[in-house]
Amino acid sequence: xxxxxxxxxxxxxxxxxxxxxxxxxxxxxxxxxxxxxxxxxxxxxxxxxxxxxxxxxxxxxxxxxxxxxxxxxxxxxxxxxxxxxxxxxxxxxxxxxxxxxxxxxxxxxxxxxxxxxxxxxxxxxxxxxxxxxxxxxxxxxxxxxxxxxxxxxxxxxxxxxxxxxxxxxxxxxxxxxxxxxxxxxxxxxxxxxxxxxxxxxxxxxxxxxxxxxxxxxxxxxxxxxxxxxxxxxxxxxxxxxxxxxxxxxxxxxxxxxxxxxxxxxxxxxxxxxxxxxxxxxxxxxx
Amino acid sequence: xxxxxxxxxxxxxxxxxxxxxxxxxxxxxxxxxxxxxxxxxxxxxxxxxxxxxxxxxxxxxxxxxxxxxxxxxxxxxxxxxxxxxxxxxxxxxxxxxxxxxxxxxxxxxxxxxxxxxxxxxxxxxxxxxxxxxxxxxxxxxxxxxxxxxxxxxxxxxxxxxxxxxxxxxxxxxxxxxxxxxxxxxxxxxxxxxxxxxxxxxxxxxxxxxxxxxxxxxxxxxxxxxxxxxxxxxxxxxxxxxxxxxxxxxxxxxxxxxxxxxxxxxxxxxxxxxxxxxxxxxxxxxxxxxxxxxxxxxxxxxxxxxxxxxxxxxxxxxxxxxxxxxxxxxxxxxxxxxxxxxxxxxxxxxxxxxxxxxxxxxxxxxxxxxxxx
Amino acid sequence: xxxxxxxxxxxxxxxxxxxxxxxxxxxxxxxxxxxxxxxxxxxxxxxxxxxxxxxxxxxxxxxxxxxxxxxxxxxxxxxxxxxxxxxxxxxxxxxxxxxxxxxxxxxxxxxxxxxxxxxxxxxxxxxxxxxxxxxxxxxxxxxxxxxxxxxxxxxxxxxxxxxxxxxxxxxxxxxxxxxxxxxxxxxxxxxxxxxxxxxxxxxxxxxxxxxxxxxxxxxxxxxxxxxxxxxxxxxxxxxxxxxxxxxxxxxxxxxxxxxxxxxxxxx
Numbered sequence: 001x002x003x004x005x006x007x008x009x010x011x012x013x014x015x016x017x018x019x020x021x022x023x024x025x026x027x028x029x030x031x032x033x034x035x036x037x038x039x040x041x042x043x044x045x046x047x048x049x050x051x052x053x054x055x056x057x058x059x060x061x062x063x064x065x066x067x068x069x070x071x072x073x074x075x076x077x078x079x080x081x082x083x084x085x086x087x088x089x090x091x092x093x094x095x096x097x098x099x100x101x102x103x104x105x106x107x108x109x110x111x112x113x114x115x116x117x118x119x120x121x122x123x124x125x126x127x128x129x130x131x132x133x134x135x136x137x138x139x140x141x142x143x144x145x146x147x148x149x150x151x152x153x154x155x156x157x158x159x160x161x162x163x164x165x166x167x168x169x170x171x172x173x174x175x176x177x178x179x180x181x182x183x184x185x186x187x188x189x190x191x192x193x194x195x196x197x198x199x200x201x202x203x204x205x206x207x208x209x210x211x212x213x214x215x216x217x218x219x220x221x222x223x224x225x226x227x228x229x230x231x232x233x234x235x236x237x238x239x240x241x242x243x244x245x246x247x248x249x250x251x252x253x254x255x256x257x258x259x260x261x262x263x264x265x266x267x268x269x270x271x272x273x274x275x276x277x278x279x280x281x282x283x284x285x286x
Numbered sequence: 287x288x289x290x291x292x293x294x295x296x297x298x299x300x301x302x303x304x305x306x307x308x309x310x311x312x313x314x315x316x317x318x319x320x321x322x323x324x325x326x327x328x329x330x331x332x333x334x335x336x337x338x339x340x341x342x343x344x345x346x347x348x349x350x351x352x353x354x355x356x357x358x359x360x361x362x363x364x365x366x367x368x369x370x371x372x373x374x375x376x377x378x379x380x381x382x383x384x385x386x387x388x389x390x391x392x393x394x395x396x397x398x399x400x401x402x403x404x405x406x407x408x409x410x411x412x413x414x415x416x417x418x419x420x421x422x423x424x425x426x427x428x429x430x431x432x433x434x435x436x437x438x439x440x441x442x443x444x445x446x447x448x449x450x451x452x453x454x455x456x457x458x459x460x461x462x463x464x465x466x467x468x469x470x471x472x473x474x475x476x477x478x479x480x481x482x483x484x485x486x487x488x489x490x491x492x493x494x495x496x497x498x499x500x501x502x503x504x505x506x507x508x509x510x511x512x513x514x515x516x517x518x519x520x521x522x523x524x525x526x527x528x529x530x531x532x533x534x535x536x537x538x539x540x541x542x543x544x545x546x547x548x549x550x551x552x553x554x555x556x557x558x559x560x561x562x563x564x565x566x567x568x569x570x571x572x573x574x575x576x577x578x579x580x581x582x583x584x585x586x587x588x589x590x591x592x593x594x595x596x597x598x599x600x601x602x603x604x605x606x607x608x609x610x611x612x613x614x615x616x617x618x619x620x621x622x623x624x625x626x627x628x629x630x631x632x633x634x635x636x637x638x639x640x641x642x643x644x645x646x647x648x649x650x651x652x653x654x655x656x657x658x
Numbered sequence: 659x660x661x662x663x664x665x666x667x668x669x670x671x672x673x674x675x676x677x678x679x680x681x682x683x684x685x686x687x688x689x690x691x692x693x694x695x696x697x698x699x700x701x702x703x704x705x706x707x708x709x710x711x712x713x714x715x716x717x718x719x720x721x722x723x724x725x726x727x728x729x730x731x732x733x734x735x736x737x738x739x740x741x742x743x744x745x746x747x748x749x750x751x752x753x754x755x756x757x758x759x760x761x762x763x764x765x766x767x768x769x770x771x772x773x774x775x776x777x778x779x780x781x782x783x784x785x786x787x788x789x790x791x792x793x794x795x796x797x798x799x800x801x802x803x804x805x806x807x808x809x810x811x812x813x814x815x816x817x818x819x820x821x822x823x824x825x826x827x828x829x830x831x832x833x834x835x836x837x838x839x840x841x842x843x844x845x846x847x848x849x850x851x852x853x854x855x856x857x858x859x860x861x862x863x864x865x866x867x868x869x870x871x872x873x874x875x876x877x878x879x880x881x882x883x884x885x886x887x888x889x890x891x892x893x894x895x896x897x898x899x900x901x902x903x904x905x906x907x908x909x910x911x912x913x914x915x916x917x918x919x920x921x922x923x924x925x
Contacts, residue, residue, distance in 0.1 A: 177755035180715060181815075184747055185769055185822055186739040195768065199759035353837040354808070472701075501700035501864055506908035528837045531867070531911025558913060572842035574914055579849075579871030582842035586807060 019275060026271030033265060037083035046074035048081045048235050057251045067253045069243065071233075079257045082235040087265070089147055089230075090217035093154045094209050100155075101162025102205045106197045108163070109170025110179070124167065127160035136223065145228045150220055158212070162205050169204040170197055210273040214266045221262055237262045314490060314522050315342040315365075319379035320389065322360055322369065331377065334360050334590050336546040338379070339626065342539075344489065347516065347523040349537030349554075351530055351569065355587040357546040358526045362494045364389075365524070366406055367396030383490070401431070405483035409495040411475035415467040421478055422447050422463040428485045450481045453518075455511055473504035477511065484515060490522045491515075497532065509536055530573040534558055542566045545588055545598040547623065552632020562634040562642050564605040597624050597637065609638055661726055661825045663712060663745065663858065664688045669720035670707050681707040682718075683882040689826060692856040694848065696869035696890070698905065699879035706830055708879070709862045713747040713828040743773060746819035750831040752811035756803040762789060762814045763799040769821035785821070792817045792847055809840025816847060820855070827851075827859045833868055845872055866905050867914065870894065878902045895922045 016024070046052050051072030052064070060067045066075035108120030136153040143149050173179065182196050223229035224238030232239055237258035244255030320338045323331040335357040342348050352358035363369050364381060367388060381389040383399065408414050416424060425447035426440075444463070451459035454477040467475055476496060483491060493512065497505035513536060516523050527533050533540055534554060541551040542565065550563040561567040571581035585602040588594060596619045600606050606614040617637055626633040629640065636642070670682040682704040689695045689712075699705040710716040712723055714730075714737030722732035725744065731737040737745075749755040757765060766785035770776045776784060789799045792813040803811055812832055819827060829848065833841040849872045852859055861869055869876060869890065876893045878886040878901065886899040897903045909915060 177749045178757045502908040535910045573838040580842040582846050583839045
């Protein structure tokens with residue numbers, strides 16, 4: 001049987017037009033950033049990790065659009081390689097807690113077992129009470145600085161925040177009609193969670209994740225700036241700003257470029273977050 | 287140069303003009319070609335109410351029958367001047383109350399007649415009462431707005447509130463005064479809302495599905511209350527409902543609304559026993575039914591923005607197919623929207639209203655009209 | 659082959675001691691194959707609770723549910739998963755009874771896949787066809803619940819319930835939240851499936867009008883007790899309990915009341 005569906009371009013166009021202009025602006029900016037961060041490292045003739053022939057600390061000019069740093073490396077290519085890294089780290093730093101937190105929170109919120117509810121709430125509230133920074137410091141002390149330590153530390157503390165959001169949402173649908181029906185049809189727990197609870201909780205937690213992305217990317221850059229995160233010579237915005245700090249008087253472009261791009265990213269994602277992402281997923285406004 | 291008219295012509299014209307003046311003076315509410323639209327996405331306005339015309343006289347009762355998607359709720363909002371809160375506005379036509387056109391009036395002008403001239407009873411009493419305030423507080427805040435209550439003290443206001451509750455037949459009114467809405471039953475709450483609505487002695491009461499959320503016996507009592515209030519206070523009642531039986535019981539005149547337009551309008555007895563529009567006929571079969579039970583109308587009400595051309599009912603209409611030998615008559619599905627015209631003493635928007643007798647597809651009514 | 663589901667001496671009490679609510683008191687109901695039985699009462703009458711007991715969603719405090727004279731649920735025992743499937747429930751609110759993230763065909767296909775082991779492809783094809791039988795065309799079958807009207811959603815709920823091949827259906831006020839002509843469609847649909855599949859349907863409602871032409875028997879419930887149980891024509895013709903009489907008296911519409919009085923006079 002031939003089942004008709006809408007034309008893809010029609011639905012995409014409708015979705016795009018349904019967004020407020022500021023959200024569209026944010027999406028375009030992020031899209032460009034991602035594209036540039038992938039393309040520029042491929043197109044640039046310069047190696048981000050090595051010095052070029054040019055003098056170190058030379059100002060922006062035609063071959064070196066953002067000048068060179070204190071080791072003679074091209075700042076332009078480094079900035080966008082750093083973009084790729086930062087965006088990736090932040091995406092990972094948000095996605096893992098999102099998935100784990102949503103699944104755990106959904107289970108706790110929709111279960112009828114008092115034991116699971118109790119244990120789950122204790123775990124979530126307990127972990128949320130822990131200051132993230134302490135965990136980060138502990139992990140760095142144990143395993144040394146680096147992107148991995150940051151990600152692990154973030155994950156250990158962040159999943160509980162998502163779980164709390166997910167639990168709250170799951171509670172609102174726990175006694176709702178279609179869940180009763182699912183139980184009445186004899187569906188088992190894994191199916192109920194995967195098909196009936198989680199898909200209706202994810203729009204809420206994804207919305208939360210978009211806002212969280214800004215916090216995470218700033219945390220990564222911040223920790224790297226302080227020397228606890230990504231280590232030189234790997235290009236990373238925070239690390240670049242830290243190096244550039246020493247040369248602010250002579251070569252302001254070293255710190256400014258990554259700083260501006262970081263700010264642009266944060267603002268662009270905030271614009272997307274301001275657009276009620278949850279509703280975009282569920283189109284709940286009738 | 288106009289020819290000199292004969293005395294008889296002049297007399298008839300005068301008589302006609304006098305009659306028109308009298309009728310116009312009697313009309314409490316006169317709606318003409320009212321068209322309401324939302325600011326749609328992508329800049330195109332979305333019409334939700336199209337070309338609605340109706341009349342109400344002082345103390346009369348008109349029932350507006352419409353299902354969801356008929357535009358009846360938006361129409362009620364237009365009668366209260368709250369369209370702009372919902373992003374809609376009148377794009378065509380007039381809404382005349384006591385001789386003055388309010389269709390495009392400002393909020394300031396509407397505030398003078400909203401509540402004091404035209405009052406509203408909505409479907410959900412919980413949503414229209416403040417959960418934090420007591421019944422007394424809410425009623426006195428309305429009573430304070432009336433002329434007679436200017437400058438009166440709290441005891442006097444409370445006395446008036448008590449009188450109001452008694453006029454809507456609330457038992458133990460003294461106790462109810464100090465309760466909050468959440469502690470009252472649905473029927474009691476609805477009575478409080480009605481009390482607040484009549485507090486300023488309005489001339490027109492617009493009731494939008496006032497009993498739909500209530501149990502049958504409570505519904506009966508509320509309907510009886512509305513009827514008795516109408517008689518006692520000389521209120522005009524515009525009752526909006528999807529329930530044809532409720533409208534049949536309460537209203538002397540009936541207007542049937544489909545997809546934003548009125549398709550038939552006239553006196554209750556005519557509409558109920560001898561409908562001249564296939565939608566009215568279908569509604570009758572589907573709601574009140576005949577001895578054989580309810581007969582559904584096939585298909586669905588078209589969504590706003592996706593209205594068919596010509597007569598909006600044509601995709602679901604058995605009459606057009608019967609007349610066209612199986613396929614719908616071209617006059618029905620192309621061309622302009624049919625407008626209301628007088629057919630057998632009432633108004634119908636069906637191009638083939640006269641053919642409504644003797645058609646085979648529509649179920650027979652309880653009183654035997656129509657053919658099986 | 660006629661089946662029968664029976665609720666015997668059902669009591670349902672919520673809470674304890676002074677604040678206990680006696681929702682259902684000593685109710686005896688029976689629904690057989692190929693019949694529609696109305697359960698009529700106003701809010702607080704206990705009709706929904708009784709319906710949920712029969713459908714296995716609520717354990718009775720006292721009493722038992724018997725399917726073909728075999729006990730399937732009681733104060734000590736929840737209904738088994740298998741029996742649960744035999745008695746499906748249609749809920750009142752069409753806006754919360756469908757999973758918003760599932761298309762219409764998906765929720766029916768899921769039942770076919772889980773309960774009858776159909777493959778994904780077969781289940782989809784069969785689901786679209788079964789939706790067609792309740793008046794949902796293939797285009798509408800692709801829609802999410804938010805794109806469907808209240809009446810359409812109720813019909814999807816019916817299709818989902820029927821896909822489990824139940825022997826009984828408990829319909830809890832399925833027409834109360836939808837428009838009149840959509841109501842007629844749902845009522846017609848229930849009558850058709852009753853005949854075609856010999857289902858037994860318990861139709862819970864607060865409005866006697868609704869069951870007048872499709873129910874063969876009616877139970878009238880008031881404050882937790884069944885006050886009258888009789889054939890539909892008797893209930894309307896000669897109501898023996900004053901509460902029933904007051905329910906009939908409350909029916910709006912002069913013509914309907916005139917018809918009822920006429921039929922009464924003829925009887």
